Amino acid sequence: MARILSIDYGEKRTGIAVTDELQIIASGLTTVNTKALISFLKEYTSKEKVELFLVGEPKQMDNTASESEKQIRPFILKLQNQFPNIPIVRVDERFTSKMAFQTMIDSGLKKQQRKNKALIDEISATLILQGYLYSK
Template sequence: MGRILAIDYGTKRTGLAVTDEMQIIASGLTTVETKNLLDYLKNYISNEKVEKFVVGLPKQMNNTASKSEVYIQKFLLQLEKAIPSVPIVRIDERFTSKMAFQTMIDSGLKKKQRQNKALVDEISATLILQSYLASNS
């Protein structure tokens, strides 16, 4: 079995999370500057077996696509071209940023630490991955 890698795409930074090889536990991996994302992913899959990418699908409350979906679609075309061997699955990511922030509060992080947007992105990717795992268990 390979890992599942989740992507919380942002125009500046992208949060990444990954499962263990048994696809049981979702853990934050890192946050990458989006301009370096494809290179990072290519390098990662050259060292680790990745079975699938799970990419957040941002929606509005009325179930329409959010404004960021335009950028995500462009990225997905590049990702499919750069790494065609790994399938891409989309999963609703509504509320993940709010949940990530609440997770930081609940875990006792100080205000200064909670302002770390890279950490919020990484936690959001982890929540996307946990949601995917829960829906497919």
């Protein structure tokens, strides 16, 4: 089997999480500068087999698209062009940032460590991936 890679796309930073090869465990991989995201994914997929990209879908409480969706759509087109053989699934990402922050508190991270936005993005990508795995 191959890995599933989850992307919590952001204007500046993007959190990335992956499964193990058996697609059982979701783990945070890293946070990358969004401008370098496609390059990072090319390098990663050249070393690891990825069968699916999950991309967070930000929605409002009334289920309409969030404002940040305008930045994600062009990224998804690039992703499709660069990786035509890897399907893309969108996953509702409502509340993942809040859940990521609560996870940091629950795990005992100090206040200074909880200010690390890159870590929040990585945890958010992991939560998106875990939610997908649970729903399978």
